[in-house]
Amino acid sequence: MARKKKESAQGIETIPEKKPRKVVAGPIRDKEKTKRRLVATVGKVLQKYTYSGLTITNIAKESGLNPKLIYLYFGNLDGLIQQYILEKDFWSAKSRTQLAELVEHPDSIGAEETNEVFQGQFDTFLKDKTIQRIIHWEMGMKNKLLRKVADDREELGGHLLSTLDSKFKNTGVDIRASLAIILGGIYYLTLHAKNNGSTISGIDINEDEGRERIEKAIERIIRRDFEDAERSGLEKKNSKKK
Structure with missing residues (x-):
């Protein structure tokens, strides 16, 4: 740990220098993590149930997340499915x-x-x-x-x-x-x-x-x-x- 010198009546005193606090964008990071999890879950549900099983209930169940988050981050179920399909790469x-x-x-x-x-x-x-x-x-x-x-x-x-x-x-x-x-x-x-x-x-x-x-x-x-x-x-x- 780095140290710095400080003058006092008794002479020069060396005290530990505090490390700068690490800034973490918690809400933003969590939001993106949740969105990625929901998008990935669309693929899992698609494999498990086919497209007829792409419902709010199934996606929430498979992801373990509150279904309200789908509306919060994607507007509705169609918005989430659209995001997944647009990201899916058909060419290797x-x-x-x-x-x-x-x-x-x-x-x-x-x-x-x-x-x-x-x-x-x-x-x-x-x-x-x-x-x-x-x-x-x-x-x-x-x-x-x-x-x-x-x-x-x-x-x-x-x-x-x-x-x-x-x-x-x-x-x-x-x-x-x-x-x-x-x-x-x-x-x-x-x-x-x-x-x-x-x-x-x-x-x-x-x-x-x-x-x-x-x-x-x-x-x-x-x-x-x-x-x-x-x-x-x-x-x-x-x-x-x-």
Whole structure:
């Protein structure tokens, strides 16, 4: 502990110096902590009950907090659910990084890089139950918020597609359609496998063998389209030389 000197009639006296008091923003800190807890609980309830179970009662019960706090911090239940959905990232951190790098360096985009992005999405959907629930929710209900989330997700993927357009222009290969089928297949396969354990075409992606078959199929479709586009480009170049 630091000490300071003080003069007195008896001479110089050394006394301990007090430490400055630590300022803690208690109410503000507690408010943010409570809000984060409520938002996180939405995900827990969604996994446990599906979207029909997203009620004030269930969220208060799972969080152990007073239901009045939902109204205090988010206005109402819809405000809390909206906050959760807007924060939910449908693209994995790895996929987001890959997309940003590919868009910044379009010349580096090839079959391998495109395959990595979609394999990452397949893995994310298989593992994240809350994303599965929200996608299912989107499919079964017309909702402005869910539409916004879907549009935001589409916009991010659209950056990659716009970059790919130039590579496939005038090749006769519709890469957007192929990737749409792949992504739609990921949704459908995952929802079926995780919600009721059913197989599609006798393939069970809950098993390693089934999942690997789908991964190989995704890669094969993407590589085939890139090869076809390259072949088409070479054929056109050769025909011009003649």
